[in-house]
Amino acid sequence: MNWSLVSGLLWLVLANVIGMFPSKDNHWKVAYLLIAIGIPLVGWITVENGPWIALAFLAGAVSILRWPVRYLGRWIKRAFSRDTTGPAE
Secondary structure, three states, rough: OOOOHHHHHHHHHHHHHHOOOOOOOOOOOHHHHHHHHHHHHHHHHHHHHHHHHHHHHHHHHHHHHHHHHHHHHHHHHHOOOOOOOOOOO
């Protein structure tokens, strides 16, 4: 097992442990930090192990960080479904 997989597994364990603690802001600050660390980590895993292993890691990360992914999906849906004709008169 190489260092990218070890780092990815440690990221997954750390994210799960952080999720077990209570938080006043519903873990949003930590989620931003985990996302900032996780994106380059996915790239590193892809380079060293291939896209299928990276997709498996990404699926695990999405299962942990499901609320930011849901909000991102809603934001993208809202951005593409806007009516560009303007207000009705």
